[in-house]
Structure formats: structure tokens, C-alpha cells
Amino acid sequence: MTPRAVIFMSNALAAIGISHLLESHFSVAPHIASSADEVSIAMQDGTDYIVTDAATYVTHLSLLLPHGRHTIVFSDSTALTTSGVTVIATSRGERHIVECLNTILSPKPIHSHKASMLSSREVDVLRLVASGLINKEIATRLNISINTVLTHRKNITAKLGIKSVSGLTFYAMMHGIISPE
Amino acid sequence: MSIVYPNTKLCELVIQDPMVVTVLNRFNIMLGTGDATVAEVCEQRNLDRDFFITIINTYINEDYFPERVIDTFSAASMISYMKQTYLYYEHSQLPNIERHFQLLLARSASGSNNLDLIYRFFVEVRDGLLARIEHDRQEWFPQVLNLESLGRPAAVNAVMLDEGDNSIEAKIDDLITMIVVHLSGQYDANLALAVLLSISGLRKDIAKNNRIRNRILKPLSDALTQKHA
Numbered sequence: 173m174t175p176r177a178v179i180f181m182s183n184a185l186a187a188i189g190i191s192h193l194l195e196s197h198f199s200v201a202p203h204i205a206s207s208a209d210e211v212s213i214a215m216q217d218g219t220d221y222i223v224t225d226a227a228t229y230v231t232h233l234s235l236l237l238p239h240g241r242h243t244i245v246f247s248d249s250t251a252l253t254t255s256g257v258t259v260i261a262t263s264r265g266e267r268h269i270v271e272c273l274n275t276i277l278s279p280k281p282i283h284s285h286k287a288s289m290l291s292s293r294e295v296d297v298l299r300l301v302a303s304g305l306i307n308k309e310i311a312t313r314l315n316i317s318i319n320t321v322l323t324h325r326k327n328i329t330a331k332l333g334i335k336s337v338s339g340l341t342f343y344a345m346m347h348g349i350i351s352p353e
Numbered sequence: 354m355s356i357v358y359p360n361t362k363l364c365e366l367v368i369q370d371p372m373v374v375t376v377l378n379r380f381n382i383m384l385g386t387g388d389a390t391v392a393e394v395c396e397q398r399n400l401d402r403d404f405f406i407t408i409i410n411t412y413i414n415e416d417y418f419p420e421r422v423i424d425t426f427s428a429a430s431m432i433s434y435m436k437q438t439y440l441y442y443e444h445s446q447l448p449n450i451e452r453h454f455q456l457l458l459a460r461s462a463s464g465s466n467n468l469d470l471i472y473r474f475f476v477e478v479r480d481g482l483l484a485r486i487e488h489d490r491q492e493w494f495p496q497v498l499n500l501e502s503l504g505r506p507a508a509v510n511a512v513m514l515d516e517g518d519n520s521i522e523a524k525i526d527d528l529i530t531m532i533v534v535h536l537s538g539q540y541d542a543n544l545a546l547a548v549l550l551s552i553s554g555l556r557k558d559i560a561k562n563n564r565i566r567n568r569i570l571k572p573l574s575d576a577l578t579q580k581h582a
Contacts, residue, residue: 215355218369238356238410238417333534335518339527342474346467346535 177202177221178214181246182228190223190246193270197277208232215239221277229257244276290331295349297324301337302344356417357409359392359402366391366409375558376412379437380405404430411568412561419569428501428577431570432494438562439486446558447479450551457548461540468540471531475552478524482559485521493574500577522563525556 177194179202181187187204194202202223205211211222212235222239226247229236236243236257243257246269260272290298293314300310307325311318329335334343345352357366363386367374374384380400391409395402404426410417454472461468532549 212358216358216361218355234420237420238414242355242416333530334527336524336527337519338474338477338524339531342470342477342531343535346470346531352470 176200176214176219177223178205178211178219179203179223180205180208180211180228180232181223181225183225186225186246193273194223194277197273208235211235244273290328294324294328294331297321298328298340298344299349301325301328302341302350304337355414357391357406357413359390359406361391363387363389363391363394366413370413372554372557373409373413375441376409379434379441401426401430407569408434408565411565415561415564426569426573428497428570428573431573432498435489435494435562435566435570438558439490442482442486442555442558446551446555447482450475450548450555451479453544453547453551457541457544460544461538467535467537471528471536474528474531478521478528481524482521497570497574497577500574500581522556522560525552525559528552529556 177198179187179190179194181190181204184204191202191204203210203214203219205214211232215222220242222236222243224232224236224243224245226245226249229243229245229247245257245259246262247259248261248263249259258272258276260269262269296314297310300313305313307318307321311321314321328340332340332343334340341350344350363377363382367377367384367386377383377386380398382394382398386394389397391406392402394400395405407419407426411419454475458468458472529549529552532545532552536545
């Protein structure tokens with residue numbers, strides 16, 4: 173589905189300026205809303221992002237708060253950063269604003285599991301994880317540090333796409349690393 | 354659809370996200386919703402409108418965080434909803450996966466693939482989910498209901514935290530990865546897809562329902578525990 177945005181700002185000139193900055197990110201031109209009702213309708217209609225300023229955000233908190241991270245607020249205050257919205261500082265110039273918008277609105281890469289084989293050390297760690305040992309016991313058994321065990325475990329999960337001990341145990345059985353009993 | 358309002362038409366909600374039917378069923382609302390709005394349906398069926406809307410919004414929107422949960426909702430209505438959800442897992446979704454898995458195993462030559470082990474992993478995940486459901490029913494829900502109705506303080510907070518790499522959700526993710534990435538050998542492709550889709554459906558529902566569990570019932574339970582401590 174094509175992403176869409178609604179701009180809801182007290183300053184009409186600022187809204188028009190932001191609209192131009194956003195145009196390259198949306199195939200449908202962002203809608204500039206002049207009332208809270210228009211924003212409600214736009215969100216009901218499946219609009220993905222609300223772009224606003226701090227004063228408008230605070231005034232219409234009950235409307236905007238539920239939209240959490242889909243709300244982008246232009247503000248130099250750090251007070252809003254804990255409310256779950258994305259805050260872009262306006263005082264740092266156009267380049268900063270454009271870079272922030274690129275980061276926020278660029279399509280995210282889909283995570284893919286690496287199909288590469290495990291190293292022999294990773295197989296050793298996997299065998300011990302699947303046998304029920306905790307990290308400290310694995311470190312002692314293999315004479316390596318706990319941090320190294322953690323690194324191996326992180327790599328195993330990244331390569332296999334499996335993170336639970338149960339999942340790793342069944343993977344180890346499937347590949348003959350431990351006996352299926 | 355991001356947020357549901359009292360004037361949202363129920364049919365539009367379902368058309369945009371058919372999965373929401375499974376939640377409506379838990380309020381005894383079935384397909385054939387007609388043209389009524391959420392407010393009208395709640396009034397016709399004598400449902401708490403704010404509660405219904407909060408449940409739906411928390412279910413469909415991962416960013417939605419309900420406000421004033423503690424003042425607005427009763428633990429009894431929340432637990433009633435959770436119990437309906439658990440019945441749905443026990444009587445619909447888990448048996449559905451089991452049925453597809455058994456057919457897949459029966460129609461795929463034994464020994465020519467790794468399906469037996471994947472099925473064993475499913476059984477472990479299923480048993481873990483059923484154990485958590487039983488714990489909620491036997492321990493957590495009665496404790497919360499006692500706190501609400503009798504104001505009886507509890508010795509311990511009986512909620513079972515289920516987060517991190519070994520949570521039910523994480524294990525279901527691993528089960529899906531196991532089928533998508535690591536399934537090997539000869540098998541019935543259509544039935545394997547049916548198993549995958551049914552597990553994926555359960556995974557989505559649990560993820561959404563965990564938001565309801567953690568964002569509504571858990572804060573409610575914590576507030577009651579604190580109040581009567």
C-alpha cells in the first residue's frame with residue numbers, strides 16, 4: 173500500500189514548506205489538515221504519518237498520542253522524546269531535517285537469515301546449549317570467556333534465525349549435532 | 354485502519370483487517386455485521402463501548418497505548434475477554450495446526466524429511482502455551498478477581514512473565530523459521546504451506562493478544578495489588 177501523510181500545523185507557511193520536503197517520500201501529496209477532525213478522518217482512512225509541531229501536538233494530545241511512533245513532531249524541545257513520537261529539531265537547518273526525514277521514511281530492509289554454515293566453534297557452543305548448559309558452564313567447558321560465548325550465541329542466532337533454547341535444541345537434533353534421543 | 358472510533362462501521366473494520374473477526378467472536382459478534390457502527394453494535398448488545406473500542410484498538414494497532422485503564426475498566430470484564438481468547442486458542446487455532454500437521458506427516462514419506470522433529474518442536478511450543486494459559490486461569494486470574502471483589506491482598510504477584518528469547522512468541526518465531534528456512538527432504542508442499550499459515554495466524558494473534566495482556570490486564574493487576582498491599 174502507498175504510504176500517506178497528513179500535515180497538521182498551526183503555521184500554514186511552515187506546513188506548506190514541510191509538504192514540499194515530504195513530497196519525494198510519498199507518491200500521494202501529503203494532505204495539509206486545517207482541523208483535528210480532518211486529522212481524525214485521515215487516520216481512519218489509513219494515513220500512515222502525522223507531521224506536526226510541538227504546540228499543535230500538545231494542544232491535541234488526546235488525538236495524537238495514540239498514534240505513537242507514526243507521529244513526527246518538529247520541535248527543539250527534548251521534552252517530547254519520551255512520548256514515543258519522532259522529534260526532529262528545527263534549529264539545525266534544512267540538511268538535518270532532510271536527513272532525518274530520509275532516515276524515518278526510507279523503506280526498511282527486510283531482515284534475512286544468513287544461510288551460511290556455522291563455524292566449528294559455533295557448533296561446539298550450539299551442542300552445549302542444546303545439552304542444557306548455561307553460558308557460564310559453556311565458558312568453563314570450552315575454556316573461553318562468557319563474552320566470547322555470548323558472541324558465539326549471537327552469531328548462531330543471526331545465522332540460523334533461531335533464538336530460543338528449545339529451537340536451537342531441535343535444530344541441533346535435525347542436523348545431527350546432538351542425538352534426538 | 355489505525356484507530357477505531359465509536360462512529361467506525363464494523364464492516365469496514367473487518368474488510369480492512371479480517372483477522373479482527375476472531376476478536377469480535379470473543380464478544381459473540383459473528384460475520385454478517387450489517388451496516389452498524391461500533392457504537393450501535395455495542396448498544397444493541399449491551400457491551401461496554403469504551404472497553405470494546407480499547408480492546409479492538411490495542412489488537413489492531415501496535416502503537417496504541419490505552420489511557421486511564423485503571424479507572425475505566427473492571428478486571429472481571431478484562432478476564433472474561435482473556436478467557437474467551439484462551440478458549441479460541443484451545444478449541445480452534447491449536448487443533449487447526451495439529452490437524453494440518455497430522456495430515457502433512459501422513460502424506461509425507463517418513464524418514465525422507467525432518468518433519469518429525471519439527472512436529473515435536475510444535476508439540477513443545479503448544480504445551481508451553483497451554484501451561485501458560487492454565488497458569489493464568491488457575492493462579493493469576495483468581496488472584497486479580499479476588500483483589501477486585503474482596504480487596505484481599507495477595508502474597509505474591511502471580512502473573513507469569515513471558516518475555517525474551519524463550520517466550521512463547523519467540524518459540525513460535527523459531528518454529529516458523531524452522532519450517533521456512535530449515536525444512537528439508539520430500540513433503541506435501543500444499544500441506545506444509547497450510548501448516549505454516551496456521552502457525553503464522555496463531556503467532557499474529559498471540560502477539561496482538563499479548564499487547565492486551567501486558568498493556569491492560571497487567572497494569573490493572575499491578576494497580577490492584579498496590580492498592581491492597
